[in-house]
Amino acid sequence: MSKKEKEFTIEDLPGVGATTAEKLKNSGYDNLMSIATASPGELVELTGVGENVAKRIIHVARTKLDMGFETGEDILKKRDQVIKITTGCKAFDDMLKGGFETGAISECFGEFGSSKTQIAHALAVNVQLSEEKGGANGMAVFVDGEATFRPERIKQFSEKLGLDPIETLKKIKVARAFNSDHQMLVAEKVEDLIKEGNPIKLVIIDSLTAHFRADFIGRGELSNRQQKLNKHMHVLMKLADRYNLCVYVTNQVMSKPDTFFGDPTAAIGGNIVGHNCVTSDTLIQISNGLIKPISEIYNYNEITNYNLNDNLENKKSKIGTVVVRNYKGELYTLKTTHKIKCSGKHRFFKINDFKIEEVRTENLKEGDYIAHSFNLEITGEPQELPKREITKLVKIKKEGSELLKKEIIERKLTRKDVCKNMSITPRQFRRVLNQEYPTNLNNFTELTKNGFSKQILQYAEQVITNKHKEFILPEILDNNFAQILGYFLGDGNFEERALRFRDARYDVLETYNNLFEEVFKVKGNISKVSNKNCFNLNINNKTIRNFTKDIMKDIFDYVAKSPKGCIASFIKGFFDAEGSVDKKYPKVSASQKDEIVLRYMQLFLDRLGIRSSIRGYKHNGNPIFHIDIKSLKDVMNYGIKIGVSAKDKKETLNEWIKYCEKSYTQEMTAIKRTDIWNLIKDFGIYPSKVMRPRPKSYKYIGERELNKVIKTLIREKPKDDKAREKLNFLITLVNSEIKFEKINKITTEDYDGVLYDFSVPKTENYIANGFCSHNSQTRIYLRKGKKGSRVAKLIDSPWIEDSECAFRVTEGGLEDV
DSSP: OOOOOOOOOGGGSTTOOHHHHHHHHHTTOOSHHHHHTSOHHHHHHHHOOOHHHHHHHHHHHHHTSOOOOOOHHHHHHHGGGOOEEOOSOHHHHHHTTSSEETTEEEEEEESTTSSHHHHHHHHHHHTTSOGGGTOOSOEEEEEESSSOOOHHHHHHHHHHTTOOHHHHHHTEEEEEOOSHHHHHHHHHHHHHHHHTTOOEEEEEEEOSSHHHHHHSOSGGGHHHHHHHHHHHHHHHHHHHHHHTOEEEEEEOEEOOOSSSOOOTTEETTOOOSBOOOBOTTOEEEBTTSOEEEGGGGGGOSEEEEEOTTTTOOEEEEEOOOEEEEEEEEEEEEEESSSEEEEETTOEEEEEETTEEEEEEGGGOOTTOEEEEEOSOOOOOOOOBOOOOOOOOEEEEOHHHHHHHHHHHHHTTOOHHHHHTTSSSOHHHHHHHHHHOOOEEHHHHHHHHHTTOOGGGGGGEEEOOOSSSOOOOOOSBOOHHHHHHHHHHHHHEEEOSSSEEEEESOHHHHHHHHHHHHHHHSOOOEEEEOTTSSOEEEEEOOHHHHHHHHHHHTTHHHHHHTSOHHHHHHHHHHHHHHHEEEOSSSSOEEEEESOHHHHHHHHHHHHHTTOOOEEEEEEETTEEEEEEEEOSHHHHHHHHHHTOOOSHHHHHHHHHHHHHHHHSOOOOEEEEEHHHHHHHHHHTTOOGGGTSOOOOTTOOEEEHHHHHHHHHHHHTSOOSSHHHHHHHHHHHHHHTSSEEEEEOOEEEEEEEEEEEEEEOOTTTOEEEETTEEEEOOBOEEEEEEOGGGOEEEEEEEOSSSOOEEEEEEEETTEEEEO
């Protein structure tokens, strides 16, 4: 019987000795999964190891276990294990499609006296019921941050249900939290209770933000407060997901103090439990530059998004819970310069009365302007390329051959015996020894490893032939190689032992042949294709061919993480292969059969501040897609930042650049002319002195005219602070990386499939297909109703449509009105 393989533990991780292991275990990191899902900063803080060591520990932990990446279908099956915990009120349960569910966090927020804590008490009792009666056969943990737990209420609720009050109280673990650190520690210790065998199925945090507000006072502490609050939420999210338990948190409401939003029912701490609804092929901007489908978001920790509450700058934000939703209903397609598919409840951002406000897809209309990411500032880094050994061809001199023959005789070996350690046949070996036949240097290196004299290597002389030329392989993806790869993506082919490019323009192939010489120190062969008006460039080198093939598998990843110069070169190569410069109108285009290639190109162009649009049609039944750059400003930017290689195209593009520089280009903004007209009045200026009067059909103001207005108003004194705030908003907007694009078309279709979402603590937005997409939230807003009743309004949910219900809190629990 085979010996059982030893289990890999945290003590086996590199850099984790007995002391470090003890620190990790004492902090709750007692298994590979907890370490694999930690951040390097957490391990550095806990153990004192260096950041590189922490990264290495996490990397090895991840390679030693199944990280739990699942398909949407797998997660959909998990939904079968979700348990619904009844509130005791039929209307409330109906609104939640059965009750508060396990495996998720639910937030109830409202003013003082809106019954947030009463619901918590009811759930703490109801969770102990059998599943048939609306419970989970479990226990509850009540983290009491405001001294709100009342055992008398538990006694009343349990008696109404016919339960033993004392036994019910025994199954509720209560911990009084005295500050935010204590509250976070108590939440982390819940896992210990579960490991001791306690069937915890409900964790109550009442209240979520009270201690954080008390410990971090003032706007100067807002960042620190949110970071700790996000970390606390992350712990709760992991508990809910890992142990299929319900996390119920309460929160109060306040008017938000930021500039651009003013929701009077906003939860303190922000929207920290989020979900949205987009299709699986939606491309998400990751913080390191990568662009990935949302269906692969499990693999990443951070995304890039915008601080919409302050300066509109882009920033990195942590990814929270990933949600997969089975959706049946209307699916919307929004087409601006970009395209996205989503549910009607999905939210985007538009401008209204000098504020950025969120708006649901179902409430958008054609002609509206919504926010897009543009000229995104991501600091790329030169990308290391895969290491590949270069085959070195050598021949053995006569002296070396004699030495080798002598050793073979002394060892009483045959050529067949020797060739067991070489990658050549005995017959080839005979030619190597007797005819100075070229062979791989590795063959002689292997012989020395097996006891033959190292002196043999001194007689190995490198051979350069027409077939075997000396070359190098680049270690870093530079601009030249990026351009070659872009050209290959558009017009290259892998032959059995070579790379092949085909083009009608000889000068273009000559350009790329020169690039190959710069990058690889190898020149290819350009030849006319018989019976066709085009030429071939062949790079006959199997090592370069295989090296390129390895890179092309992840080409978008390499380019996305590179500096902007590298991205521009990659785009240039692609447009050299597939692009055209229109001779009648200022327009640069490229075509492709595969739409996803153009979608990546569009997002790369966005990164460089160049707007483009994608259109598609069918030719002889086959789909063809075009990416067009056609506004005067963007054609000019393309010519300056990227350019083309073909001589005739270059001449045409240069003419268009001159034309664009002389022409009046007016980009429209999302700001209404009437709003600007009234703002100018608020500064005590007659509007027609600053901006030209237009008919009502001119709804929005142009970019140039808006900048002129801003320059004028900066020098003037406003009538009130509100006017100054509006001007500050405009200044921030025009200097930001956010651009508002017009919705050209909205279509709907019936859909029955999976939609994806993930939460983004604090900033509550992410970049999806170039759109600034809102991260909506699962929240229940509570308020007082008529005659002592309470109203619960479901604000957002990943599974349920928005709705509301009325209920009453009685001595025995929650009841219908």
